Amino acid sequence: MLQPANIDIEVLKLAVKDVNKRWPDVKPELCLVLGSGWGDVVNAFDIKDSIPYEEITGIGKSGVAGHSGKLSLANYKDKNIFIFQGRRHWYEGEGWTPVVAPSYIAKHCGAEVMLLTNAAGGINYAPGDLMIVSDHINYMFSNPLIGPNHEKLGTRFPDMSYTYNKDLRDKIMAAGAETNVKLNSGVYLASSGPSYETPAEIRAFKTLGGDAVGMSTVPEAILGNSMGLKVVAISCISNYAAGISKAPLTHEEVGETMSSIMPTMVKLMPEIVKNILN
Ligand code: HPA
Secondary structure (H helix, E strand, C coil), X not given: CCXXXXXXXXXXXXXXXXXXXXXXXXXXXXXXXXXXXXXXXXXXXXXXXXXXXXXXXXXXXXXXXXXXXXXXXXXXCCEEEEEEECCCCHHHCCCHHHHHHHHHHHHHCCCXXXXXXXXXXXXXXXXXXXXXXXXXXXXXXXXXXCCCCCHHHCCCCCCCCCCECHHHHHHHHHHHHXXXXXXXXXXXXXXXXXXXXXXXXXXXXXXXXXXXXXXXXXXXXXXXXXXXXXXXXXXXXXXXXXXXXXXXXXXXXXXXXXXXXXXXXXXXXHHHHHHHHX
């Protein structure tokens, strides 16, 4: 691999310093990562302050449309929440450090829970469906933990049997029932991107057990789990995965479907946060 892929722990330590400098003594109870098209969810919270990613060492600026690129400090019933609005991806080619920075910052600023969100192609689900991630398949052909093992990242061989916290998944499911929003459960398969998959790949992924496919979430979950964060993730199905419908895939379609579902998420998310923090 040509680019310096491995996590740079010194850069991540500086990232935590940058956040602590701006918000001294702030300990988030929960860290929310908003993926493609999930940005409007911030409207459900009382935002106290935001730091552009450019001002946090190691994250830098995302070039992906639909990703806003800032870390906000929100208040929910007197509890602090970090909201990462937008994420960096492996396919941007800048290595793992910017991709996993939210997990590291969350953990080392004191959060216990990380809720990841994403837009995903539906293999066994349809556009507009919401899927709580029950487990994942890492099909990115890499792993953010490759490289020297550092105690701050967890052990050398972290167990992945319980990556997506069951208790929190139940709480999210309950929030769906309370707000009348149907929530499904399924396996998220991460491909590296940036090209969408071929129909043959999607047929293979279906056989492998993937219910939805995307280009994110798994790296943050791997590091989060390794560091001992309680991790949960929700996928919003933004399109049929390649070959399932005849329509070609576009990032615009992903954005349009996401916009149409966001009012539902804006309604659901505070209930999810309430249940998680209780
Ligand atoms: N494939 C991969 N990533 C995605 C998709 C998809 O179909 N939709 C949204 N993100």
